[in-house]
Structures are given as C-alpha cells and as structure tokens.
Amino acid sequence: MALNPVLGKLVSKRVVLASASPRRQEILTNVGLRFEVVPSWFKETLEKSSFAAPYEYAVETAKQKALEVANRMHVKHLRTPDIVIGADTIVSVDEQILEKPVDKQDAYRMLSRLSGKEHSVFTGVAIIHCSSKGNQLETEITDFYEETKVKFSDLSEELLWEYIHSGEPMDKAGGYGIQALGGMLVEYVHGDFLNVVGFPLNHFCKKLAELYYPPPKHTVQHIKHDSIPSVDTFENLSDGESESSNFTEHKGAKKLNSSSMCPSRPVYNCENSSSVRTDSMVPLGNQNGASESAAKLPSKIVDLMDGFKASKALFVASKLKVFDYLKTKGPLKAVDVANEVGTSVCGTERLLDACVALGLLEKTSQGYSNTDSANTYLTSDGEYSLHGYIIHSNDHLWPLFTNLESAVREGSRQNHRAFGRKAEDLFKDYYHSQEVKQRFMAAMHSIAHLTARDVATAFDLSQFKSTCDLGGCTGALAHELIQIYPNMKVTVFDLPEVIANISYFQPSEQCAAPVTFLSGDFFKDNLPEADLYILSRILHDWPDERIHVLLSKISAVCKPGSALLVAEIVLDEQKTHPARAVLQSLSMTEGKQRSGSEYKQLLEKYGFTDVQIKITGTLLDAVLCFKKNLSP
Numbered sequence: 001m002a003l004n005p006v007l008g009k010l011v012s013k014r015v016v017l018a019s020a021s022p023r024r025q026e027i028l029t030n031v032g033l034r035f036e037v038v039p040s041w042f043k044e045t046l047e048k049s050s051f052a053a054p055y056e057y058a059v060e061t062a063k064q065k066a067l068e069v070a071n072r073m074h075v076k077h078l079r080t081p082d083i084v085i086g087a088d089t090i091v092s093v094d095e096q097i098l099e100k101p102v103d104k105q106d107a108y109r110m111l112s113r114l115s116g117k118e119h120s121v122f123t124g125v126a127i128i129h130c131s132s133k134g135n136q137l138e139t140e141i142t143d144f145y146e147e148t149k150v151k152f153s154d155l156s157e158e159l160l161w162e163y164i165h166s167g168e169p170m171d172k173a174g175g176y177g178i179q180a181l182g183g184m185l186v187e188y189v190h191g192d193f194l195n196v197v198g199f200p201l202n203h204f205c206k207k208l209a210e211l212y213y214p215p216p217k218h219t220v221q222h223i224k225h226d227s228i229p230s231v232d233t234f235e236n237l238s239d240g241e242s243e244s245s246n247f248t249e250h251k252g253a254k255k256l257n258s259s260s261m262c263p264s265r266p267v268y269n270c271e272n273s274s275s276v277r278t279d280s281m282v283p284l285g286n287q288n289g290a291s292e293s294a295a296k297l298p299s300k301i302v303d304l305m306d307g308f309k310a311s312k313a314l315f316v317a318s319k320l321k322v323f324d325y326l327k328t329k330g331p332l333k334a335v336d337v338a339n340e341v342g343t344s345v346c347g348t349e350r351l352l353d354a355c356v357a358l359g360l361l362e363k364t365s366q367g368y369s370n371t372d373s374a375n376t377y378l379t380s381d382g383e384y385s386l387h388g389y390i391i392h393s394n395d396h397l398w399p400l401f402t403n404l405e406s407a408v409r410e411g412s413r414q415n416h417r418a419f420g421r422k423a424e425d426l427f428k429d430y431y432h433s434q435e436v437k438q439r440f441m442a443a444m445h446s447i448a449h450l451t452a453r454d455v456a457t458a459f460d461l462s463q464f465k466s467t468c469d470l471g472g473c474t475g476a477l478a479h480e481l482i483q484i485y486p487n488m489k490v491t492v493f494d495l496p497e498v499i500a501n502i503s504y505f506q507p508s509e510q511c512a513a514p515v516t517f518l519s520g521d522f523f524k525d526n527l528p529e530a531d532l533y534i535l536s537r538i539l540h541d542w543p544d545e546r547i548h549v550l551l552s553k554i555s556a557v558c559k560p561g562s563a564l565l566v567a568e569i570v571l572d573e574q575k576t577h578p579a580r581a582v583l584q585s586l587s588m589t590e591g592k593q594r595s596g597s598e599y600k601q602l603l604e605k606y607g608f609t610d611v612q613i614k615i616t617g618t619l620l621d622a623v624l625c626f627k628k629n630l631s632p
C-alpha cells in the first residue's frame with residue numbers, strides 16, 4: 001500500500017481528531033498526519049444491551065464522538081472541518097463490554113476478569129467528511145472496526161494490585177495499557193497492536209485508500225447521506241423519542257438543520273444495525289473544490305522544509321523545562337506556564353500550540369498537559385529522559401549545523417564559527433568548561449541509558465566474566481550489563497575529568513555488584529584487563545590514525561578468545577541509510593560512519609575474527625568479534 005500518497009490526500013484538508021487520547025494523537029502524528037485535536041464531549045453512555053455485537057457499540061460511539069465535534073465546530077465556531085476522525089476502544093470478554101475503569105475497585109474487577117483468558121479489543125473508527133451548504137452541515141460517514149485478540153497470563157493478587165496502584169489502568173479500556181507496564185501481563189497478541197493502543201492505523205490507511213483511490217465505479221456501492229442528525233451530549237433525553245428518531249437515522253439520509261440542535265439518543269435495532277454500516281461510502285471528490293488533477297503536494301519535502309522549526313520548538317520547550325512543569329503541575333493554561341517559566345504569554349501560547357501540533361502535548365479545556373511520551377522522554381527526570389541530548393542538540397549541534405554550508409564548502413568542523421574556538425581535540429572542546437562538560441555528559445548519558453538494553457542483549461555475553469567499557473562515561477551501559485549478567489564484573493574506563501563527575505548519574509538503588517570506574521586516557525594509558533572490551537559510540541568520532549592506536553592497544557591486551565563489542569549505527573552497504581548516521585556525519589568530525597563490511601575489514605586488520613553484526617533496528621547496532629587464537 002502506498003502510504004504516503006494516501007495520507008498526502010489529507011494534507012490540504014482541515015483534519016480534526018475528535019479524541020483526547022494521547023495515544024491516538026501520537027499514532028497519527030508519527031505517520032506525519034497533520035490535524036487539530038478537538039476532544040469530543042459525547043458521553044459514552046449508549047445502552048450496551050441494545051447492540052447485537054460489542055463492535056457495533058464501539059463503532060456507534062466512535063461515530064457519535066466525531067459527529068458531536070463536527071456539529072459543535074460548525075454551529076458554535078462556524079469553522080467546518082473537512083474531516084473529523086472519531087474512535088472508541090473497548091475490551092470485550094465473555095460477551096461483556098469493558099470501558100475505562102471508574103476507580104481502583106473497578107480496575108480490579110476488570111483485570112481479574114481478564115486474568116488467564118483471551119479477550120478481544122475492538123476499536124471502532126468513524127471518518128466523517130464534512131461540508132457546509134448554506135447554514136447546513138452535510139456529512140458523509142465511513143466507519144469500520146478492527147479486532148485484536150489479547151491473552152493475559154494468570155495474574156496474582158499482588159501483581160494485580162501493584163499494577164493498579166501504578167495508576168496506569170485508569171484512563172484505559174479494560175484497565176490496562178499494553179504499550180507500557182500492562183505489556184507485562186500479556187501472553188500473546190493476535191492482530192494489530194496499535195488497535196489495542198487505541199487506533200487501528202493499518203485499517204485506517206486502507207480505508208483512506210479505498211476512499212481516495214476507489215475501484216472502478218461498477219464495483220463501488222455509493223451511498224450518500226444528505227446530512228446527519230445533530231448530536232449533543234445525550235444527557236437529558238427521553239428514550240421513547242430517541243428510539244423512533246434513530247430508527248430512521250439507520251436507514252440513511254436525513255437532513256440536518258444545524259441551527260436547530262435536535263438531540264437524539266441513538267439506539268440500535270439489531271436487525272437494522274448492518275444498514276448503518278457505511279464502509280463503502282465514497283466522498284464526492286475533493287470538498288474544497290480543487291481539481292483532482294492539481295499537482296500533488298510533496299508532503300515529504302514540505303515536512304523537511306518545516307523540520308527545523310519543529311526541532312527548534314522541541315528544543316526551546318525542553319530548555320524552558322515546559323515538560324517538567326506540566327508533569328508536576330499540569331494541566332496548565334498558557335498564562336500559568338508563562339508565569340512558571342518567565343516568558344511572554346503570547347509567545348508561550350504559540351509554543352505550546354506548536355507542541356500540541358507536533359504531538360508532544362495535549363490540549364483540553366483545562367489547559368495543556370504532557371503526552372505519555374513527553375513524560376517518559378522529555379522531562380528531565382523521565383525514565384528514559386532525552387532531555388540531556390536535546391539540550392546538547394540545541395546548544396552544541398544547532399550552532400554547528402547553522403554553519404553547515406561553510407562546513408560543506410570547507411570540509412571541516414565549524415567550531416570556530418559556531419563557538420569562537422577551534423575543535424583542536426574533540427573532547428577538549430567539550431570539557432573546556434564545567435557547564436559544557438556536564439551538558440555533554442548528560443547528553444551521552446541519555447542516549448547510553450536509552451540504548452543500553454539493546455546493546456547489552458544484542459549478543460549473549462554471559463560467557464564473559466570481566467568487561468571493560470572504554471569511554472563508558474557515566475556507566476549507563478555498565479549498569480545494564482550487570483543487571484542482565486549478574487556474574488559479570490564491569491569496569492568503566494574514561495578520562496579523569498569524566499570520572500570526577502559521574503556521581504550525579506548513578507542509579508539510586510545500589511546494584512549488588514557495583515561498577516568500577518577507572519580514570520585514564522585510552523589512547524595513552526594501559527588498559528585494564530578484561531575478557532570483553534566495549535567501544536560504544538567511540539569509533540565514529542575519531543580519525544583513522546587515532547583508531548589505529550586504539551585498536552592496536554586493545555588487540556595487544558586482548559587474550560586469545562577474548563572479545564571486542566563495538567556499538568555504532570551500522571550503515572548499509574551503499575552507505576546512505578540509516579539517515580540518522582548519515583546526518584550525524586554532517587557535523588564533520590574527523591571520524592566517519594561505516595558499513596558492516598567496513599567494520600569487519602577494520603576489526604580483522606587488528607587480529608579480530610568471527611565478526612558478527614547485529615542490526616538491532618533501534619538506535620544502535622552491535623558488532624562482536626573475537627581475538628584470534630594463536631596458531632598452533
């Protein structure tokens with residue numbers, strides 16, 4: 001399926017996501033969809049027993065969520081969106097529908113029902129194409145659902161309550177979040193994982209493809225609703241009235257007079273429920289009146305043109321500690337954030353809205369708050385905080401990249417232009433002031449901590465009793481190695497100015513076998529003895545002559561059978577992917593990124609053999625090789 005062209009069809013449209021779910025926002029943002037978020041006020045109170053199947057309930061709720069937003073925007077704000085997307089996720093077990101728990105007891109009730117069993121997660125989705133004729137809102141509704149089967153292990157009471165007390169279950173259907181701690185409860189998943197998290201992206205894209213690239217006319221069932229009934233929050237409605245009005249709604253077309261709000265509570269008649277499903281509806285071409293043959297928007301190029309603005313918005317919000325304030329005090333209005341941070345209200349509001357557009361924050365009537373991933377990655381104390389690396393990117397890489405044109409013209413690093421001093425030696429530059437040193441260490445720590453598990457588990461390292469992480473900085477990888485291989489003794493070997501500053505980065509709980517930190521310069525000093533040496537994110541930074549010194553020393557100290565683990569981004573053989581590595585090269589260090597065969601060649605040159613390369617698919621790949629046994 002050609003994904004980009006499908007989503008590209010939405011670029012020129014005003015798309016609204018009628019959902020407060022940060023997960024849905026994240027899933028759609030991640031694939032580059034641009035949309036506004038207008039959470040629906042529709043109360044999820046449809047009578048469940050009146051639906052023949054659980055998915056019908058989810059589809060109808062999704063539809064009503066989207067219709068409420070479309071209608072509200074049209075009537076109250078006179079801003080008719082082109083497309084409104086609504087979704088509803090439910091868990092179904094033993095014919096019962098579970099939504100979000102109302103309290104901890106309710107979460108307990110739900111999770112104990114799911115324990116040891118398979119259940120279904122249904123997400124209903126409604127895509128509503130809107131247009132405005134005179135005073136009237138006209139809509140065409142496409143809806144569908146996706147089912148994923150999930151099986152839980154048997155959950156002990158202790159585990160169950162510990163999970164409930166984590167707070168995670170409360171805003172999630174069925175009382176669990178598969179994408180986080182709840183993942184530990186799950187034995188298997190059959191079907192679309194993202195469907196469980198709240199949005200069936202694959203089915204959504206297929207649906208868009210059907211809508212925008214319809215098959216030849218004779219195979220398409222084309223149904224047009226002239227309009228849909230106005231929907232309010234369905235709170236004060238009489239059953240009798242609503243039932244009759246909704247029966248006709250199921251049949252299809254009805255005129256909407258958007259100026260007269262006419263609340264109605266949809267109740268499914270099971271026999272007729274299938275007539276409501278409008279999977280095969282096709283919108284009547286481009287609702288903005290633009291010709292279909294107009295030039296296609298090059299969305300990738302447009303994204304690249306805007307990319308620097310997005311990066312800078314992230315950097316500035318991080319630097320101002322917006323995510324930290326929102327984590328502890330959110331939701332906050334723009335004026336409150338401005339007061340906390342000491343910035344202008346209008347500038348702060350623009351920045352916060354930009355962060356919402358980028359999927360980093362969410363916005364509701366109570367104010368702005370962090371998305372889950374902002375809490376995890378963007379706060380300075382987040383579990384996998386990237387704050388240090390983001391600040392390094394803003395303060396160090398940004399000025400260098402501002403001079404990229406000169407860097408390309410001259411083929412050299414631009415420290416003199418960016419910082420008024422030459423990069424005589426890469427690390428002398430980083431360590432010239434205490435502040436810069438700490439910033440650099442925080443940056444290295446955040447990436448090392450995030451990638452530690454991938455590097456430590458890329459190969460089974462349990463055979464090695466002693467390991468030396470050369471240039472291991474704060475010990476993030478070393479601590480992970482000890483967690484995974486409790487019998488391993490790990491030494492971090494790094495410059496004295498680094499070792500003097502590591503205390504801030506040590507994990508609070510003491511490991512049974514602590515990491516040993518040793519000061520030294522791996523180019524000049526004797527290396528400690530070890531069965532396994534590690535060079536993580538080192539080789540790409542140094543020129544060939546320095547690498548020659550380093551690898552010769554490691555090779556000399558390595559006993560036959562000992563090994564060297566190199567963690568780097570390994571380029572493909574064409575040396576153009578992954579883009580992260582290629583873009584990193586633009587900072588013009590004297591070192592370079594290498595392909596798998598180049599690493600193999602390099603390591604074999606220094607007496608290493610049996611070179612194995614593991615492409616992890618994450619931020620760092622791993623290369624393991626062994627010191628050649630002496631010939632008999």
Ligand SMILES: Cc1cn([C@H]2C[C@H](O)[C@@H](COP(=O)(O)OP(=O)(O)OP(=O)(O)O)O2)c(=O)[nH]c1=O
Pocket residue numbers: 018019020021022023024039040044065087088089090091100121171172173174176177178179182196197198
């Ligand atoms: C089962 C499961 C659900 N969920 C979430 C997805 C949905 O956000 C939520 C179900 O509630 P929904 O009512 O579908 O959505 P919502 O209240 O979050 O947002 P809105 O009504 O504004 O659209 O549960 C997970 O995040 N992980 C899971 O594993």
